[in-house]
Amino acid sequence: MGKITIAIDGYSSTGKSTIAKRLASTLNYIYVDTGAMYRAVTLFALQQGIISERGEVDEATLIDKLSEVHLKFVPNKETGKSDMFLNDVNVEKEIRSMKVSRQVSKVSAIKDVREKLVKIQQEMGKDKGIVMDGRDIGTVVFPEAELKLFMTASPDKRAARRYKELLEKGEEVTYPEVLKNVEERDRIDSTRTISPLTRAKDAIEFDNSDMGLEEQFERIHEFAKRVI
Numbered sequence: 001m002g003k004i005t006i007a008i009d010g011y012s013s014t015g016k017s018t019i020a021k022r023l024a025s026t027l028n029y030i031y032v033d034t035g036a037m038y039r040a041v042t043l044f045a046l047q048q049g050i051i052s053e054r055g056e057v058d059e060a061t062l063i064d065k066l067s068e069v070h071l072k073f074v075p076n077k078e079t080g081k082s083d084m085f086l087n088d089v090n091v092e093k094e095i096r097s098m099k100v101s102r103q104v105s106k107v108s109a110i111k112d113v114r115e116k117l118v119k120i121q122q123e124m125g126k127d128k129g130i131v132m133d134g135r136d137i138g139t140v141v142f143p144e145a146e147l148k149l150f151m152t153a154s155p156d157k158r159a160a161r162r163y164k165e166l167l168e169k170g171e172e173v174t175y176p177e178v179l180k181n182v183e184e185r186d187r188i189d190s191t192r193t194i195s196p197l198t199r200a201k202d203a204i205e206f207d208n209s210d211m212g213l214e215e216q217f218e219r220i221h222e223f224a225k226r227v228i
Protein backbone atom coordinates (compact mmCIF):
# COMPACT_ATOMS: atom_id res chain seq x y z
CA MET A 1 0.00 0.00 0.00
CA GLY A 2 1.14 3.58 -0.65
CA LYS A 3 0.50 6.53 1.61
CA ILE A 4 -2.34 6.17 4.07
CA THR A 5 -4.44 8.37 6.36
CA ILE A 6 -3.91 7.98 10.10
CA ALA A 7 -6.61 9.30 12.42
CA ILE A 8 -5.82 9.72 16.12
CA ASP A 9 -8.72 10.65 18.37
CA GLY A 10 -9.23 10.61 22.09
CA TYR A 11 -9.73 12.45 25.32
CA SER A 12 -7.92 15.65 26.33
CA SER A 13 -4.25 15.37 27.18
CA THR A 14 -3.85 11.71 26.30
CA GLY A 15 -0.61 12.54 24.50
CA LYS A 16 -2.19 12.27 21.04
CA SER A 17 -0.17 15.08 19.55
CA THR A 18 3.20 13.86 20.84
CA ILE A 19 2.66 10.45 19.27
CA ALA A 20 1.05 11.83 16.12
CA LYS A 21 3.93 14.24 15.53
CA ARG A 22 6.59 11.58 15.96
CA LEU A 23 4.73 9.12 13.78
CA ALA A 24 4.34 11.71 11.04
CA SER A 25 8.00 12.62 11.14
CA THR A 26 9.08 8.93 11.06
CA LEU A 27 6.81 8.16 8.12
CA ASN A 28 7.58 11.47 6.42
CA TYR A 29 3.88 12.36 6.57
CA ILE A 30 2.13 15.69 7.22
CA TYR A 31 0.98 16.22 10.81
CA VAL A 32 -2.13 18.23 11.62
CA ASP A 33 -3.20 19.18 15.14
CA THR A 34 -6.91 19.98 14.71
CA GLY A 35 -7.24 21.05 18.35
CA ALA A 36 -5.02 24.03 17.48
CA MET A 37 -7.60 25.09 14.89
CA TYR A 38 -10.51 25.02 17.36
CA ARG A 39 -8.32 26.81 19.88
CA ALA A 40 -7.48 29.55 17.33
CA VAL A 41 -11.17 30.16 16.56
CA THR A 42 -11.76 30.40 20.33
CA LEU A 43 -8.94 32.93 20.67
CA PHE A 44 -10.50 34.95 17.84
CA ALA A 45 -13.85 34.95 19.69
CA LEU A 46 -12.12 36.12 22.89
CA GLN A 47 -10.23 38.87 21.03
CA GLN A 48 -13.46 40.09 19.43
CA GLY A 49 -15.35 40.16 22.73
CA ILE A 50 -17.74 37.48 21.42
CA ILE A 51 -17.28 35.54 24.66
CA SER A 52 -18.51 37.41 27.72
CA GLU A 53 -16.68 37.70 31.05
CA ARG A 54 -18.99 34.97 32.35
CA GLY A 55 -18.01 32.69 29.50
CA GLU A 56 -21.16 32.95 27.39
CA VAL A 57 -20.52 32.63 23.66
CA ASP A 58 -22.52 34.91 21.34
CA GLU A 59 -22.99 32.22 18.69
CA ALA A 60 -24.77 34.37 16.08
CA THR A 61 -21.98 36.98 16.06
CA LEU A 62 -19.27 34.35 15.92
CA ILE A 63 -20.96 32.63 12.97
CA ASP A 64 -21.29 36.01 11.27
CA LYS A 65 -17.58 36.73 11.70
CA LEU A 66 -16.27 33.27 10.82
CA SER A 67 -15.31 34.44 7.33
CA GLU A 68 -12.79 36.78 9.01
CA VAL A 69 -10.94 33.83 10.54
CA HIS A 70 -7.90 32.77 8.49
CA LEU A 71 -5.84 29.90 9.84
CA LYS A 72 -2.42 28.73 8.73
CA PHE A 73 0.13 26.24 10.01
CA VAL A 74 3.65 27.59 9.56
CA PRO A 75 6.72 25.37 10.16
CA ASN A 76 8.98 26.66 12.91
CA LYS A 77 12.65 25.87 12.19
CA GLU A 78 13.68 26.25 15.84
CA THR A 79 11.19 23.80 17.31
CA GLY A 80 10.83 21.57 14.26
CA LYS A 81 7.05 21.85 14.76
CA SER A 82 4.35 23.94 13.12
CA ASP A 83 2.97 27.09 14.71
CA MET A 84 -0.65 28.15 14.38
CA PHE A 85 -1.17 31.53 12.75
CA LEU A 86 -4.47 33.37 13.18
CA ASN A 87 -4.90 36.14 10.61
CA ASP A 88 -1.13 36.19 9.98
CA VAL A 89 -0.18 36.42 13.67
CA ASN A 90 1.64 33.59 15.46
CA VAL A 91 -0.73 32.54 18.26
CA GLU A 92 0.91 29.21 19.12
CA LYS A 93 1.57 30.19 22.74
CA GLU A 94 -1.72 31.97 23.38
CA ILE A 95 -3.94 29.16 22.13
CA ARG A 96 -2.46 26.76 24.71
CA SER A 97 -3.37 29.03 27.66
CA MET A 98 -6.01 28.11 30.25
CA LYS A 99 -8.01 31.15 29.13
CA VAL A 100 -8.55 29.44 25.77
CA SER A 101 -8.85 25.92 27.25
CA ARG A 102 -11.75 27.07 29.43
CA GLN A 103 -13.84 28.19 26.43
CA VAL A 104 -12.77 25.94 23.55
CA SER A 105 -15.28 23.15 24.07
CA LYS A 106 -18.18 25.60 23.86
CA VAL A 107 -16.88 27.08 20.62
CA SER A 108 -16.17 23.68 19.09
CA ALA A 109 -19.76 22.55 19.73
CA ILE A 110 -21.01 25.12 17.20
CA LYS A 111 -22.08 23.55 13.90
CA ASP A 112 -20.78 26.31 11.59
CA VAL A 113 -17.39 26.31 13.30
CA ARG A 114 -17.09 22.56 12.81
CA GLU A 115 -18.20 22.72 9.18
CA LYS A 116 -15.61 25.35 8.35
CA LEU A 117 -12.75 23.50 10.06
CA VAL A 118 -13.68 20.01 8.84
CA LYS A 119 -13.65 21.29 5.26
CA ILE A 120 -10.13 22.69 5.68
CA GLN A 121 -8.97 19.45 7.34
CA GLN A 122 -10.36 17.29 4.53
CA GLU A 123 -8.61 19.47 1.99
CA MET A 124 -5.28 19.12 3.85
CA GLY A 125 -5.60 15.34 3.83
CA LYS A 126 -6.92 14.80 0.33
CA ASP A 127 -3.64 13.30 -0.93
CA LYS A 128 -3.22 11.02 2.12
CA GLY A 129 0.20 10.72 3.79
CA ILE A 130 -1.20 12.49 6.83
CA VAL A 131 -1.47 11.96 10.57
CA MET A 132 -4.30 14.03 12.04
CA ASP A 133 -5.27 14.20 15.68
CA GLY A 134 -8.46 15.46 17.28
CA ARG A 135 -11.85 14.26 18.46
CA ASP A 136 -13.78 13.42 15.27
CA ILE A 137 -11.08 12.51 12.76
CA GLY A 138 -11.91 8.80 12.48
CA THR A 139 -15.66 9.38 12.68
CA VAL A 140 -16.30 12.52 10.62
CA VAL A 141 -13.23 14.03 8.93
CA PHE A 142 -11.75 10.81 7.51
CA PRO A 143 -14.20 7.93 8.13
CA GLU A 144 -12.23 6.00 5.48
CA ALA A 145 -8.85 6.36 7.24
CA GLU A 146 -6.82 3.14 6.97
CA LEU A 147 -5.56 3.38 10.56
CA LYS A 148 -7.62 4.78 13.42
CA LEU A 149 -6.55 5.03 17.04
CA PHE A 150 -8.61 6.03 20.03
CA MET A 151 -6.38 7.14 22.91
CA THR A 152 -7.47 6.98 26.51
CA ALA A 153 -5.84 7.33 29.94
CA SER A 154 -7.18 7.93 33.43
CA PRO A 155 -8.26 11.56 34.11
CA ASP A 156 -5.68 12.04 36.89
CA LYS A 157 -2.81 10.81 34.69
CA ARG A 158 -3.94 13.15 31.93
CA ALA A 159 -4.36 16.14 34.22
CA ALA A 160 -0.92 15.49 35.73
CA ARG A 161 0.68 15.54 32.26
CA ARG A 162 -1.15 18.70 31.28
CA TYR A 163 -0.31 20.39 34.59
CA LYS A 164 3.39 19.66 34.10
CA GLU A 165 3.24 21.00 30.54
CA LEU A 166 1.55 24.25 31.63
CA LEU A 167 4.00 24.80 34.49
CA GLU A 168 6.89 24.31 32.08
CA LYS A 169 5.36 27.01 29.88
CA GLY A 170 5.24 29.35 32.86
CA GLU A 171 1.44 29.38 33.32
CA GLU A 172 0.19 29.97 36.83
CA VAL A 173 -2.24 27.12 37.35
CA THR A 174 -3.17 24.70 40.08
CA TYR A 175 -3.54 20.95 39.65
CA PRO A 176 -7.25 20.90 40.73
CA GLU A 177 -8.00 23.61 38.15
CA VAL A 178 -6.33 21.59 35.37
CA LEU A 179 -8.10 18.37 36.41
CA LYS A 180 -11.44 20.19 36.42
CA ASN A 181 -10.76 21.60 32.94
CA VAL A 182 -9.75 18.22 31.49
CA GLU A 183 -12.90 16.57 32.90
CA GLU A 184 -15.16 19.41 31.84
CA ARG A 185 -13.83 19.44 28.28
CA ASP A 186 -14.24 15.68 28.01
CA ARG A 187 -17.79 15.95 29.27
CA ILE A 188 -18.77 18.68 26.79
CA ASP A 189 -16.84 17.06 23.90
CA SER A 190 -18.46 13.65 24.48
CA THR A 191 -22.03 14.86 24.94
CA ARG A 192 -22.35 17.55 22.25
CA THR A 193 -24.92 16.91 19.52
CA ILE A 194 -22.64 17.45 16.54
CA SER A 195 -19.66 15.12 16.08
CA PRO A 196 -19.33 14.08 19.72
CA LEU A 197 -16.08 12.51 20.80
CA THR A 198 -16.64 8.81 20.36
CA ARG A 199 -14.57 5.84 19.29
CA ALA A 200 -15.07 4.91 15.64
CA LYS A 201 -16.17 1.27 15.39
CA ASP A 202 -12.99 0.35 13.56
CA ALA A 203 -10.60 2.31 15.81
CA ILE A 204 -8.02 0.60 17.98
CA GLU A 205 -8.51 1.62 21.60
CA PHE A 206 -5.19 2.50 23.18
CA ASP A 207 -4.96 3.10 26.93
CA ASN A 208 -1.60 4.64 27.75
CA SER A 209 -2.15 5.32 31.49
CA ASP A 210 0.81 3.13 32.43
CA MET A 211 2.95 3.36 29.32
CA GLY A 212 6.02 5.44 28.62
CA LEU A 213 6.43 7.40 25.42
CA GLU A 214 8.88 4.99 23.84
CA GLU A 215 6.63 1.96 24.31
CA GLN A 216 3.60 3.85 23.01
CA PHE A 217 5.46 4.95 19.94
CA GLU A 218 6.82 1.50 19.17
CA ARG A 219 3.41 -0.12 19.45
CA ILE A 220 1.67 2.49 17.35
CA HIS A 221 4.44 2.50 14.75
CA GLU A 222 3.95 -1.28 14.55
CA PHE A 223 0.20 -0.82 13.85
CA ALA A 224 1.08 1.63 11.07
CA LYS A 225 3.66 -0.67 9.49
CA ARG A 226 1.09 -3.47 9.32
CA VAL A 227 -1.22 -1.30 7.23
CA ILE A 228 1.27 0.57 5.03
Ligand code: C5P
Binds near residue numbers: 013034035104109137
Ligand atom coordinates in the same frame (compact mmCIF):
# COMPACT_ATOMS: atom_id res chain seq x y z
O1 C5P B 1 -6.64 18.61 21.18
P1 C5P B 1 -6.90 19.78 22.10
O2 C5P B 1 -7.03 19.36 23.54
O3 C5P B 1 -5.95 20.88 21.91
O4 C5P B 1 -8.34 20.30 21.64
C1 C5P B 1 -8.94 21.39 22.27
C2 C5P B 1 -10.45 21.30 22.13
O5 C5P B 1 -10.83 21.45 20.75
C3 C5P B 1 -11.09 19.99 22.57
O6 C5P B 1 -11.34 19.94 23.97
C4 C5P B 1 -12.38 19.99 21.75
O7 C5P B 1 -13.37 20.78 22.37
C5 C5P B 1 -11.98 20.69 20.45
N1 C5P B 1 -11.71 19.77 19.34
C6 C5P B 1 -12.78 19.26 18.64
N2 C5P B 1 -12.56 18.49 17.54
C7 C5P B 1 -11.32 18.21 17.13
C8 C5P B 1 -10.20 18.70 17.85
C9 C5P B 1 -10.43 19.47 18.97
O8 C5P B 1 -13.93 19.50 19.00
N3 C5P B 1 -11.14 17.46 16.03
